[in-house]
Each structure stands twice: as structure tokens, then as C-alpha cells.
Amino acid sequence: IRTVLDAELAVRRVFEAPTVAELAAVLDASAVVRSPLRAVVPRPARLPLSLAQQRLWFLYQFEGPSATYNIPVALRLRGPLDEGALRSALGDVVVRHESLRTLFAEDAEGPYQVVLDSAEVELTVAATDREAIHEELGHAIRTPFDLMNDVPLRAWLFQLGHGEHVLLLVAHHIASDAWSMGPLARNLTAAYATRVTTGDAPGWEPLPVQYADYSVWQREMLGAEDDADSEITRQLAYWKAALADLPEELPLPFDRPRPATSSYEGDRITFEVPSGLHEELTRVARERRASLFMVVQTALSTLLTRLGAGTDIPLGTAIAGRTDDALDDLVGFFVNTLVLRTDTSGDPTFAELLDRVRGKDLEAYAYQDLPFERLVEVVNPERSLSRHPLFQTMLTLNNTEQGGASAVASLPGLSVAGEPVAAGAAKFDLSFRLAERRGEADGGVVLEGALDFSTDLFDRATAQGIAERFVRVLTALAEDPDRRIGDVE
Template structure:
């Protein structure tokens, strides 16, 4: 179906040309705040925290998506990109996602795994309103979905980004949203149920694995899921703060979609109060000029503190 890459008019050649242009100049890594510096080689140790968006905000997200002619996924992606920009990751935000890979109806009832990974690039430059950002996301996503047949591995070969054992190529955050009916597995004499399994691993820095829920009457009952994170970089407490901030952004933009990104309130009231009244007290000390002076200054301020721990020795 895709044809040969030797044929410039084939489907695969046209799609490869699209991705080469669409992802040109993509940042190698997003510079997000983390608890620890990125190691030279990723350990892939992971953990998960739960996240939930309440039903009223879920309803507001659906309403905004319909007004913009977009999907719920696109609104979530725009909110995540806006949050990343406000956290200092820049204005060129690549986010990965999975697609079912069943673009032909003949595949609907076929057993098999056709999932592919796409890179969705979000431009947050120019301080757009959130509604404008959703429009940008919609345009970019529809183009990406129209060229979704190129296997991700082939895309990496084509773009040939700087390879590193420390991170995933092309993107480090994956966002998925499940909003299809739960399948029923009916076998004679067998009762089946889904069981969540935590592997203790993480392929990406952050994986937001979300799903829409409905009540018995089919009304929005909230968006929930898990955020899987790399323990090399993050602590669970920091990821929970990130999740809270995403919910805070969604609450604000669904209440006023004409709000510009710079006007979004990222911090909670407690965080803002702490920065103003605790961290803001006194004058900042001049930074030391070298490591020896920094160590000496710290030892002078806290002479009884533990400096080094090695096994059971301090």
C-alpha cells in the first residue's frame, strides 16, 4: 500500500518528505525542571502516580473542544504544551502519542497490533490565547494524522537526531487518551477483567496515560489515569505537583479560552505565598566564585550538618 521509497510519487515517499519538513530543527531535548540531572545512560526505572480531572472540568474541556472544532485530546495537548512553556521548556514543544494504525475499515475486526508512534509538534511562540493555541494544535495534529503510516523507527532513521543513551529520540513526553468503549471478552465458562500491572519501568521521561470516563447515563464523569515517570529525573512528589498544575491550567483555559499563556496561573496559592513570604525574605547573597569557597561557606553556616554519606558511614 505504501509503495517503495525509490518511487518519489509513492505514499511512503510523500509521507517521509512531510515528516522531514515538519520536524526540521526539532529540539533534541525539552529542558523541563527536574529533581536530578539527566544521567549519561538511562536506567529506565519508573514509577506511576494517579491523576484525575473532575467531571465539571471534563465537561468544560469537551465544550471548548467542540467550540474549536477540535478533539478532547487536542485540548489536553495544548494545555500540556502551554504548561511546559510556562515551566521554561521553550516554545517548540514536541509530544509523542500513539495511533491505532487501523486507517482502513478492513482492519477493524482483525486481531493484531498495528499501533504506531507519532511526534506532534506544538508552537507556543508569540504568547497566543489558548483558543489560538488549540487552533495551532489542531492544524498540526490533523497533518500528522494524515501522514501516520511511516513507522516511528524509520522516521528516526530519516531525521537522524543526535543519538543518546540518556533519553528517547525526538520526544521525551508521551500523551495518550483512551476514549473508545471498553471491549468485552466473552468466553464460555470464563470471567475476565482488566488488571493494571506496574512494570516498575519507564520508556520516557513522562508518560501521561489518560482515559475519559462516563457515568451510567453517558455524561462526562472525569478524565483519569496515571503519569509514569523516569525515576532517574523525578520524585513522585514533583510529578504530583506537575499533575496539579496541568489541572490548574485546564480549569483556567476552559473558564476563559481567550486568556494568553503568560496570564496563566501555574502556582497554587500556597506555592505563591511561600515564594513571596519565605523565599523572598532578605537579600540574596553574592554567589561564591569557586567550589572551595562554596564548601567553606556552607560548612560555616551549618557546621553540624552531614557532608558526605558512604554506606553506613557519615
């Protein structure tokens, strides 16, 4: 809407004016449009980190190199693979995305980006077998990056024999995010196809902007905190009020006391929300003018309250952070984290609680530009090496096909399928991840669920029970939105 109509439209307005006629009236009175993102010419001699990168750099310096922020995507390839073309294609992708050939440095003025004119991504080739592949993948994924000397992308090619390979790409979060795995995989497959068929580099159009342009633009758009009229001052004021007196941590049914320092070791439980239940949850959302995410958040807040977490429930959630069209196909760290606070007090019905969630979420979406990393610094909760600041339970719902495996087109002479990988790291006590997928049995949409949990705190059996109870709460909500949450087991 901003690009095509030169108008600014808050997410809240879409929910409040859901018809075309209502939206047209809202657009006529829309706010001033923010400045568009464009390539910075000439570039400043010193390229700042984005605010999100700045926080990760601080953690890197504070904790030392680790695999906690490694992002993997793996593909199983069947058929004759041209290894030379693959190496060249990796180089083509690094040429296309400056973020993948950026190093990080720091001096007396602070950290800054160093964009290399050229860089080679290491492709490690190793022979293995189907029994050992998951152990090999896990070892590769857990290999940390040296951000001052290593480009933030690595690749492994595991040879399984009989024309079968597993390709693993691992990027550091300081240069990418989950959404980035889509354009990364698409660009790699397009480059490989061109290299195999013509032997030449792909002739794609240059990207309109690079990540360094975004870093400069972000700081200009948000303005200075000592300017009372700046956007960052406005957003900081909202979040400081919204998160006042936030609980430091939620008491949950832990199997062990929280250690003084988190190991970040984790495990994963998978579950599924069947198509019939997904359809009923979507119906509830539509009737209450809410999103499916808000319905799921209502159920999770109910579950945590019933597990003994109290009635003030802060949850973290990821938003894409790509608020300009120029960023859609760029590899980089844009994702932001919002803290969504739910008040479950007074034993409300599901419907009443959903209305509370809807109101607070729509408020929060209007202030989504403030990087979570800066929010932590300003709210300044008690610092601890044992828990994540501001929230310890994460909820994400992915209803777009942006994963690396789902973005891969066909490759010449090869069949391609996603290879499941788990980073084995748990940044949170609990992390609920849901993704919509078309079911094979009835063609309906199912929600594939994963619960990542900290093994510092939970046994696998406990996490399994929490996941099963979550599905039961979702079922109870769909069956009777007027049921009180205190009646749910």
C-alpha cells in the same frame, strides 16, 4: 467510508465539513482509494517484518532482551475455574492469531518472520496470597522474551485461594499493541466459554487477514523510497520539513541529571479530571471545531512551556494505525507514533494556541502511515542511550473501550474484573495517559489520568506536582479560553 462507499476521506475534511451535506459534497470529489488489504496467496518464501517491527528488532539487538516492550493485561477471576479449559482456550487463541506463534530470525538479507504451524503458550500456575500478588505480577511482567526462541505471549495463573485467581497475560510489543488486548481478551473468553460448555474448540469464522499479510501489504502500499512518486516518499518529505530543527530534548524541572544510559525504571501517579471539567473541555473543543485531544494537547503544551521547556514543544502520541477494516480484530503491532509539534511563542491565548494545535494535528494525521521507526532513521537525531528520540513527553487519550479488561465478556461460573498492573518501565521522561470513563457518582464522563515518569530524572513528589499543575491548567483553559498562557500558574 473507504470500505462501504469506496471513497477516501482525510481526517481534516471531517473537521472542515462536519455536516452530512458538506461531507456528501466532499465525498463526490474524493481521492483515489488505496488498494484494500487482502490475504497474500501464495505467501512469499521470506516474510518481511513490518516497518514498526523492524525498529523494535533493531532495539532488541542493540539493547538486548528487556521487559521495556512487554504489554500486560490481568484479570481477577472469582468462582470455580476450569484450568484445563483455560489451557485449551489459550491454544485456540494462538491458532487464531499467527502473530502469537511467530518467531524472529535474521540472516545476511536481514530480519524475517517465522510463523509456526503450531505453538503452545506456557501457562505458569503459582499459589500466592493477596499481600504478595502485586509483587508476583511485577516479577512476571518484568520477565524478558527471547524473540528468536519464545513465542511472544505468556500466561500466568496465580491462585489466591477460596475460588479466586488472577490471570496475567503478557505479550511482547513486536506482536501486539494496547488495542490488541481487546480482541485478545474477547477471543480468550469466548474460547474458554466454548471449552467449558461443549468441550470443543470455538467455531469462529477465520480472520480475513493475518499480520504477515499486513507486513507485505504495508510495503506495497508505501512503495519504495527511491520512487519519487511513492507514498512513502511523499510522507517522508512532509515529516522531514515538519521536524526540521527539532529540539533534541526539553529542559524540565529534573531532580537529577540525565544519566548516560537510561535504566527505563519508572513509577506512576494517578489523577482524575472530574465530569464537570470534562464537559467544559468538550464544549471548548466543539466551539473551536477541534477534538478533545487537541484541547488536552494545548493544555499540556502550555504546562511544559510554563515549566521551562521553551516554546517549541514536540509531543509524541499513539494512533491505532488500523487503517483498514480487516485489521480491527487482529492481534498485532499496528499502533504508530506521531510527533506533534506545538509553537507556543508570542504568549497566545488558549484559543489561539488551540487553533495552532488543530492546524498542525490535522496536517500530521494526513501523513500518519509513515512508521515512527522509519522516521527516526531518516530524521536521524543525535543518538543517545539516555533519552527517547524526537520527543521525551508522550500524550495519549483513549476514548474507546479497547483495553483487555473492558473487552471481557462474562465467563461461565465466574465473575471477572480488571486487575490493575503497571509495567514499571518508563520509555519516556513523562507520559500522560488519559481515558474516558463513566463516573459512578453523577453518571457523567470523567477522565482517568495517569502520569508515568522516569525515576532516573524525577522524584515522586515532583511528578505529583506536575500532575496537579496539569489539572489546574486544564481548569484554567475551560474557564477562560481567551486567557493568555503566560498568565497561567
